Amino acid sequence: xxxxxxxxxxxxxxxxxxxxxxxxxxxxxxxxxxxxxxxxxxxxxxxxxxxxxxxxxxxxxxxxxxxxxxxxxxxxxxxxxxxxxxxxxxxxxxxxxxxxxxxxxxxxxxxxxxxxxxxxxxxxxxxxxxxxxxxxxxxxxxxxxxxxxxxxxxxxxxxxxxxxxxxxxxxxxxxxxxxxxxxxxxxxxxxxxxxxxxxxxxxxxxxxxxxxxxxxxxxxxxxxxxxxxxxxxxxxxxxxxxxxxxxxxxxxxxxxxxxxxxxxxxxxxxxxxxxxxxxxxxxxxxxxxxxxxxxxxxxxxxxxxxxxxxxxxxxxxxxxxxxxxxxxxxxxxxxxxxxxxxxxxxxxxxxxxxxxxxxxxxxxxxxxxxxxxxxxxxxxxxxxxxxxxxxxxxxxxxxxxxxxxxxxxxxxxxxxxxxxxxxxxxxxxxxxxxxxxxxxxxxxxxxxxxxxxxxxxxxxxxxxxxxxxxxxxxxxxxxxxxxxxxxxxxxxxxxxxxxxxxxxxxxxxxxxxxxxxxxxxxxxxxxxxxxxxxxxxxxxxxxxxxxxxxxxxxxxxxx
Ligand code: DON
Numbered sequence: 001x002x003x004x005x006x007x008x009x010x011x012x013x014x015x016x017x018x019x020x021x022x023x024x025x026x027x028x029x030x031x032x033x034x035x036x037x038x039x040x041x042x043x044x045x046x047x048x049x050x051x052x053x054x055x056x057x058x059x060x061x062x063x064x065x066x067x068x069x070x071x072x073x074x075x076x077x078x079x080x081x082x083x084x085x086x087x088x089x090x091x092x093x094x095x096x097x098x099x100x101x102x103x104x105x106x107x108x109x110x111x112x113x114x115x116x117x118x119x120x121x122x123x124x125x126x127x128x129x130x131x132x133x134x135x136x137x138x139x140x141x142x143x144x145x146x147x148x149x150x151x152x153x154x155x156x157x158x159x160x161x162x163x164x165x166x167x168x169x170x171x172x173x174x175x176x177x178x179x180x181x182x183x184x185x186x187x188x189x190x191x192x193x194x195x196x197x198x199x200x201x202x203x204x205x206x207x208x209x210x211x212x213x214x215x216x217x218x219x220x221x222x223x224x225x226x227x228x229x230x231x232x233x234x235x236x237x238x239x240x241x242x243x244x245x246x247x248x249x250x251x252x253x254x255x256x257x258x259x260x261x262x263x264x265x266x267x268x269x270x271x272x273x274x275x276x277x278x279x280x281x282x283x284x285x286x287x288x289x290x291x292x293x294x295x296x297x298x299x300x301x302x303x304x305x306x307x308x309x310x311x312x313x314x315x316x317x318x319x320x321x322x323x324x325x326x327x328x329x330x331x332x333x334x335x336x337x338x339x340x341x342x343x344x345x346x347x348x349x350x351x352x353x354x355x356x357x358x359x360x361x362x363x364x365x366x367x368x369x370x371x372x373x374x375x376x377x378x379x380x381x382x383x384x385x386x387x388x389x390x391x392x393x394x395x396x397x398x399x400x401x402x403x404x405x406x407x408x409x410x411x412x413x414x415x416x417x418x419x420x421x422x423x424x425x426x427x428x429x430x431x432x433x434x435x436x437x438x439x440x441x442x443x444x445x446x447x448x449x450x451x452x453x454x455x456x457x458x459x460x461x462x463x464x465x466x467x468x469x470x471x472x473x474x475x476x477x478x479x480x481x482x483x484x485x486x487x488x489x490x491x492x493x494x495x496x497x498x499x500x501x502x503x504x505x506x507x508x509x510x511x512x513x514x515x516x517x518x519x520x521x522x523x524x525x526x527x528x529x530x531x532x533x534x535x536x537x538x539x540x541x542x543x544x545x546x547x548x549x550x551x552x553x554x555x556x557x558x559x
Contacts, residue, residue, distance in 0.1 A: 022548045023484040026558035031059055032535035032546040033372035034460075035067040036555025037161065039548070041152040043557030045144070046376050053081060053141040054149055056374045056382035057134045061153035063370060064130075065206060066161065068404060069170060069391045070370035070460065073209065073221065074230075075406040076129035077386030078269045080256065081141055082446040082453065084379035088267045089141070090256040090276075093133020094437045095126025095408045096249060098240040103432045106414040113414045119421060120177075122239030124394050124407035126438065130386060131213060131221040133251040150214040157210055157402075160202035166553045168197040174392055183399040205402025222246045229401040237396075252324075259334055261287055264454060264477055268445040268469075269385075270330060272322040275443025277333050278312040278466045283473070284339030285311070285346075291478040299515040300348070302508060305474075306494045306501055306521060307346050309467055310354055313496035315342075321429035322437040328429070351520035354499035369460030371444065373537045375453065375544055381537075383444035385458045385465075390421060411438035422462030425497060441465040447473065453539050455483070459532035459549075464493045468532030476538055483538035483545040491531040504529045 029046030042059035063071025178184040212220035257276030268276030369387035413426030444458040475486035492503035500523030548554030
């Protein structure tokens, strides 16, 4: 069947900022991504007979070429895979602190966090995990060769592609950040002049690096020329990553977080992400109250969800970190008994105070992380969220190698109770230690029922990621929304500290906001759009509906 494609007009009108809200349905495969080009590549791989893992790996490598603010070789991420035969896997390709990292490395002489050092330096880079993770997943669960899945990315980098308004605009906006680094300026400008939409953007160095990976596998990145290029840049600029750090990097296959919700199976990312644990914890708190009956957007439903968010995020700050370093009580946190106890002080009429521990700032919104969802014709599914942390990472391109380095070290808690880029605070569980992985909020999630795929979702958005995923999930499972509606509906966010409810225009009506304020909810500020970018696929009655989040341009490709 030909894919039925339609622009979601209602959504387009509702979100004046959205340019290419796209929904597509199909019977076979589907890829939903922040980049239309990357989605098309993923879909082509499916049509060539690749499975969801082949497609996801090809899409991820393509994103490193066509969506460089977050698609990456120099960063890391998480991957959930649910095979149609019932196997579910969680892969952690998160960056690790280099061996020379130390707990107080971002503190200045006065003991304050040097924010500039924590995000704009080579010390801010963790040891990249993406390449090792993608190749390992391909070997274990893919069916195609490295060369096959890397070919489209190599072609796009070497031959170039015309920049759209989105990318040309982003490059121009980030020009000042790139200026300090000659290799970054060379990559993102035309001899120092900003690119314009329509210009063909060629990335020769990146094409060479990708070719090395295609030829040599992980050794093409973690050893030899590329590794030497990374280390040379580090050594010249106070960076910590060594050849040994690179050679030793390994992705980790972890037990997925699993919960059930109204008969659905929720599969998501375990620590060092906080995402899966918090998602299941919140769903456990919500299930007994039956959101569907309370009604979408009702005061009772909003109050309930905000209170669940408040408690879950408070636990995040205290307990979560890299399970290879700290004892994370994940099993307890996702148990129904714990949710019952944790929610036992829920007062249906009053907001709880998020007292004490230091306040943070609301996160800045930008284009920092990216999530995409893939489903193939056999019902295998992959959810990948990947990042350089902030937009374009530390904005430092490795000279000669053509890719950006991450600034993921800022996801550690550099100082107890002191907010990071996303206003998140943490303590010992997430302190910096050599070889440790920094805590994440990334929440790639797959939902099944009776062993059959129901939906694939996830989002960028720093601290807001987990609530975005929660809201998309309850929109589908509790409120019966289509994928399009579930993703485009406005979102709200509470992260315990600061004790504020922030929401997109329309997420909370004026009446409900007034009632919530009366109950004691604070800082109810609604404005604009921009919480998350949840590129989602829902399968209903055998039909796949893919949506690229209308908050940004993006694309869905399927057949
Ligand atoms: O892993 C994390 O939680 C963060 N590094 C994610 C950053 C992010 O989502 C920024 N996106 N807008």
